[in-house]
Amino acid sequence: MTASQQDQQIQATVREQRGRLLRFIERRVPDPDEAEDILQDVFAELVESYRLFKPVEQAAAWLFRVARNRIIDRYRRPRATVSLDAPLGAAASDDEPARLLQDILPAADDAPENRLLRETIMDALTDALAELPAEQRQVFVWHELEDKSFNDMVAETGVPLKTLISRKHYAVKHLRKRLRKLYDELFTD
Numbered sequence: 001m002t003a004s005q006q007d008q009q010i011q012a013t014v015r016e017q018r019g020r021l022l023r024f025i026e027r028r029v030p031d032p033d034e035a036e037d038i039l040q041d042v043f044a045e046l047v048e049s050y051r052l053f054k055p056v057e058q059a060a061a062w063l064f065r066v067a068r069n070r071i072i073d074r075y076r077r078p079r080a081t082v083s084l085d086a087p088l089g090a091a092a093s094d095d096e097p098a099r100l101l102q103d104i105l106p107a108a109d110d111a112p113e114n115r116l117l118r119e120t121i122m123d124a125l126t127d128a129l130a131e132l133p134a135e136q137r138q139v140f141v142w143h144e145l146e147d148k149s150f151n152d153m154v155a156e157t158g159v160p161l162k163t164l165i166s167r168k169h170y171a172v173k174h175l176r177k178r179l180r181k182l183y184d185e186l187f188t189d
Helices: 003-026 032-051 059-074 112-131 134-145 150-157 161-187
Strands: none
Touching: 003 032, 003 059, 032 059, 059 112, 112 134, 112 161, 134 150, 134 161, 150 161
């Protein structure tokens, strides 16, 4: 395949898939600018694949898989490492200990079953986060994934501390309820 044919194929794929792919990303990423950045990263990876003489056979499926991985990576930024040691809020009940995200995520190695399990959990978390009202989602992401303190959030947004804590509480409550079934399916007999 010549470079000109590659360019035409890439352009056709971008035209055909751009709208669907952007909607897919926007449902999972609340910030429109970040969603657009992820979309551009996905298309850049498509171009790179063709330039390395690895044309993509099933372009649509490949693009959505790359987009999903980019979204998952967004929630795995190095800043999130610290917060993985912090509880995802109070325990659901007094006799049930708070679960840590690191406790339920399998090891980050190359074992296919671990990759699939991590991907399943992170997909569910991404979808559950997308269901939250924007204010609750933002407080949860800042506090749990970006390790931002409540005091920093108050200074940055001007929102009262109790309001921020309440938003996080409701976010955690929703995430616990939403992810409980998956947790039970994966980790209980």
